[in-house]
Amino acid sequence: MPAIRALPIDLVNQIAAGEVIERPASVVKELVENSLDAGATRIEVEIEQGGLRLIRVRDDGGGIAAAQLPLAVAAHATSKIASFDDLERVASMGFRGEALASMAAVSRFALTSREAGSEEAFRIEVDGGRMQPVRPARHPPGTSVEVRDLFYNVPARRKFLRAERTEFAHIDDLVKSLALARADVAFHLGHNGKPVRLWKAAADEAALFERVAAVLGEEFPAQSLRIEQAAAGLRLSGWVGLPSAARGQADAQYFYVNGRRVRDRVVTHAVRQAYADVLFHGRQPAFVLYLELDPAGVDVNVHPAKHEVRFREQRLVHDFLFRSLHEALAQTRAGRVPAAVP
Numbered sequence: 001m002p003a004i005r006a007l008p009i010d011l012v013n014q015i016a017a018g019e020v021i022e023r024p025a026s027v028v029k030e031l032v033e034n035s036l037d038a039g040a041t042r043i044e045v046e047i048e049q050g051g052l053r054l055i056r057v058r059d060d061g062g063g064i065a066a067a068q069l070p071l072a073v074a075a076h077a078t079s080k081i082a083s084f085d086d087l088e089r090v091a092s093m094g095f096r097g098e099a100l101a102s103m104a105a106v107s108r109f110a111l112t113s114r115e116a117g118s119e120e121a122f123r124i125e126v127d128g129g130r131m132q133p134v135r136p137a138r139h140p141p142g143t144s145v146e147v148r149d150l151f152y153n154v155p156a157r158r159k160f161l162r163a164e165r166t167e168f169a170h171i172d173d174l175v176k177s178l179a180l181a182r183a184d185v186a187f188h189l190g191h192n193g194k195p196v197r198l199w200k201a202a203a204d205e206a207a208l209f210e211r212v213a214a215v216l217g218e219e220f221p222a223q224s225l226r227i228e229q230a231a232a233g234l235r236l237s238g239w240v241g242l243p244s245a246a247r248g249q250a251d252a253q254y255f256y257v258n259g260r261r262v263r264d265r266v267v268t269h270a271v272r273q274a275y276a277d278v279l280f281h282g283r284q285p286a287f288v289l290y291l292e293l294d295p296a297g298v299d300v301n302v303h304p305a306k307h308e309v310r311f312r313e314q315r316l317v318h319d320f321l322f323r324s325l326h327e328a329l330a331q332t333r334a335g336r337v338p339a340a341v342p
């Protein structure tokens, strides 16, 4: 047997990268979530060649101090939690302190940032996990991250990436779902120098409604019901698609828990049950739903990519969702279809 050895840190990061960074869209997700956590009001995503060549995310958020740049790209370093208690009630999108280190281990990576209130910007580059010294740079207040040649040093991973068009479609889907989560933030998405999505920030519901229509289709608003329910510390709002908005595939289902899009067994079951007697077998409902609850009531640390959550009170959440949706859909059963426009 060979001797047991501690692995070098860049190899550790490269292995860890496999858990969070699956494809260009995963990089975009982590970067946009960081921008949201930094309080950005405008987020620009520039993509070249489906993200295989370049992913650049720029925000106008709080920025990072020069002295903190090496830590920002180090593994297990985060400004978002400091203790186990914090983890139990985390309200930010990030908390693992792993995303930047992971992507920097498998790309040519650069982060440029100017902290709010500072006159100077700084830049740090990491090439395949090798960190370069921090240098002065030019940048407006906020942060830009560039990820070039993703997986250039992990040929086995790079081989699994699909065509430019497919990878970009994943990125577009992702930006759409993040944009639905945060209508108060402006989003820009460009591909190969051409604008693809341009969403102005909008704080009111009419503007959110516009985004919903842009993502789910112009006909969705007329085929859905506004929902707004609160009970036992749970709040559900959004739009439930009528049977006429149902599709052959489950590709128009947006469910957010405290602003985070999740796939969850409890949620899926409650929704399916609520639709059971209004949808034909095999038809998939369309919906955009936002569930809000005390962060302590939901564990987001279930999966590295945080697609999954675990509710502390599963039964309560299930019954609340079922009852809220069932009640809304009951109106369609009675043949009364109220207008959905807010």
Ligand code: ADP
Residues within 6 Å of the ligand: 030, 034, 035, 038, 059, 061, 062, 063, 064, 071, 072, 073, 077, 078, 079, 080, 093, 094, 095, 096, 097, 098, 099, 100, 101, 143
């Ligand atoms: P996490 O988001 O889990 O904390 P990351 O690796 O994604 O871990 O980021 C590490 C740290 O770098 C964050 O905790 C944050 O302090 C800082 N950071 C990353 N991106 C940004 C950004 N766009 N604006 C400001 N700070 C950022």
Ligand code: MG
Residues within 6 Å of the ligand: 030, 033, 034, 093, 094, 095, 097, 099, 100
């Ligand atoms: Mg993060």
